[in-house]
Structures are given as structure tokens and as C-alpha cells.
Amino acid sequence: xxxxxxxxxxxxxxxxxxxxxxxxxxxxxxxxxxxxxxxxxxxxxxxxxxxxxxxxxxxxxxxxxxxxxxxxxxxxxxxxxxxxxxxxxxxxxxxxxxxxxxxxxxxxxxxxxxxxxxxxxxxxxxxxxxxxxxxxxxxxxxxxxxxxxxxxxxxxxxxxxxxxxxxxxxxxxxxxxxxxxxxxxxxxxxxxxxxxxxxxxxxxxxxxxxxxxxxxxxxxxxxxxxxxxxxxxxxx
Numbered sequence: 001x002x003x004x005x006x007x008x009x010x011x012x013x014x015x016x017x018x019x020x021x022x023x024x025x026x027x028x029x030x031x032x033x034x035x036x037x038x039x040x041x042x043x044x045x046x047x048x049x050x051x052x053x054x055x056x057x058x059x060x061x062x063x064x065x066x067x068x069x070x071x072x073x074x075x076x077x078x079x080x081x082x083x084x085x086x087x088x089x090x091x092x093x094x095x096x097x098x099x100x101x102x103x104x105x106x107x108x109x110x111x112x113x114x115x116x117x118x119x120x121x122x123x124x125x126x127x128x129x130x131x132x133x134x135x136x137x138x139x140x141x142x143x144x145x146x147x148x149x150x151x152x153x154x155x156x157x158x159x160x161x162x163x164x165x166x167x168x169x170x171x172x173x174x175x176x177x178x179x180x181x182x183x184x185x186x187x188x189x190x191x192x193x194x195x196x197x198x199x200x201x202x203x204x205x206x207x208x209x210x211x212x213x214x215x216x217x218x219x220x221x222x223x224x225x226x227x228x229x230x231x232x233x234x235x236x
Contacts, residue, residue: 065178065180065191067152067154067159067178067179067180068151068153068154068158068160070152070178071160071178072176072177072193072194072195073176073195076195077195078195078209080194080195080220081191081193082191082192082193082221082223083189083190083191083192084190084224084225084227084228085186086188086190086228086231087187088188090181090183090188092231093181093190093231097159097179097181098153098159099121100115100121100127101113101115101127106226106227106229106230107223109131109132110130110131111130111132111143112130113127113128113129113130114127114128114129115127122150122153123150123151123153124150125150125153126148127147128145128146128148130144130146131143131144133167133169133170140169142167142168142169142170144165144166144170144172145165145167146164146165146166146175147163148161148163149161149162149163151176156181157180158178158180158181160176160177160178160179161176162174162176163175177192177193177194178192178193179191179192180192190224190227192220194220
């Protein structure tokens with residue numbers, strides 16, 4: 001993926017702006033460029049997601065996680081993965097996750113969302129959604145418009161999509177996000193991964209780079225926790 005920000009804005013300020021946006025947008029899947037990173041262990045009794053971040057590009061990555069032979073870019077600037085166990089049948093987890101027009105009901109940061117195609121969720125489905133970017137010391141409040149195109153889907157097993165995210169302060173030319181669902185003895189294990197690849201991110205070092213990586217990954221945890229809460233909630 002390629003991220004562009006105002007050329008007049010210093011690198012640290014631009015990075016902080018990106019990080020502020022990511023905390024909301026990456027959680028909602030489909031705006032950032034996906035990439036394999038080393039998955040972390042997850043205790044099924046723990047209600048929160050467990051994630052692993054990497055700020056070293058391809059280091060520690062594996063292409064074992066694929067959907068129809070498609071996966072995320074192993075050479076991205078920053079990588080992130082997260083996973084969680086959900087106490088519900090895989091069919092319900094899958095249905096909630098892929099019923100994208102209802103994301104707005106259980107994801108606070110989804111302002112609007114619409115399917116751009118009709119019929120069953122498939123490898124040709126597209127959807128467009130918006131998410132807010134909060135005001136910060138470095139940029140005014142903004143809204144990202146994200147257009148996601150499904151590249152492959154295997155019902156109840158995996159899905160991968162990609163697409164651009166556009167705002168006034170931040171533009172993501174291409175993003176990829178992979179999701180894998182596995183049946184377990186107690187329900188469903190969900191693994192997700194993505195990464196960002198951009199010259200701006202390559203220029204960051206040390207604490208700045210670590211901070212952006214942490215912000216990137218935090219959203220994945222939030223997404224999975226919200227998915228777990230929605231799926232496990234009692235149904236009327």
C-alpha cells in the first residue's frame with residue numbers, strides 16, 4: 001500500500017496523523033494493506049484479542065495464511081496480525097462478519113456503509129464505507145471513504161479484500177485484509193492480518209516506528225473484540 005500525506009508536513013507530524021486515523025480505520029478492516037505477521041498464542045478463556053505487531057517488514061512473516069492462494073504482502077513496511085477465540089458456531093461468526101451492511105450496528109466507528117453489488121456475498125462483491133478521523137494537533141477532523149473489493153472468498157473459511165481509502169489529510173492507494181475462520185471444539189478461531197507499505201513509514205525509526213505499529217495493530221484487536229461481543233450476545 002502507498003500512503004500519501006501533505007508534503008509540507010514533517011514526517012513525525014504526518015506519522016502521528018496517520019496513527020490517529022489508523023486507531024479507528026484499521027479496526028474496521030479493508031483500508032490498510034494486509035500482510036502476514038507471526039501470530040500470537042490466544043487463550044480461549046481470555047475475552048480479548050491477542051495480536052502481534054512487526055515493524056521490520058518481512059521479518060517473522062509466513063505465507064501459510066492464504067485464501068484461495070491469495071495473501072498479504074510479505075514485504076510491507078509494517079505488519080500486524082491478531083486472533084481471537086469466539087464461543088459460537090463458525091456459521092454464525094461468518095454470517096455476522098460478512099453481513100457488511102450491518103457493521104454500522106456493532107462498530108461505533110462505521111459512519112456509513114453500502115454494498116455496491118447485490119446478492120450473496122461473493123468473490124465479486126464490493127462495498128463502500130466511511131469512518132471518522134479525529135481532530136489532532138497535526139490535522140483537522142477528517143472522514144475516510146473506503147472502497148473494498150473482495151478478491152476471494154470461501155464460505156465459512158476465509159475472505160480477502162482490498163481497496164483504497166481517501167480523505168483530505170490521508171490517502172491509502174491500496175489496502176488488503178485477510179480473514180481466516182477455523183472451527184474449534186468450543187466455537188470458532190478467527191485470525192486476521194494486514195500491513196502497510198509506504199515510503200513515509202520506511203522513514204520512521206525507533207520509538208516513532210514502534211508507536212505507529214502499535215496504533216496500527218490496536219484497531220485489529222478492537223475489531224475482533226467487537227465481533228466477539230456481537231456474536232456472543234444473546235439473540236431474541
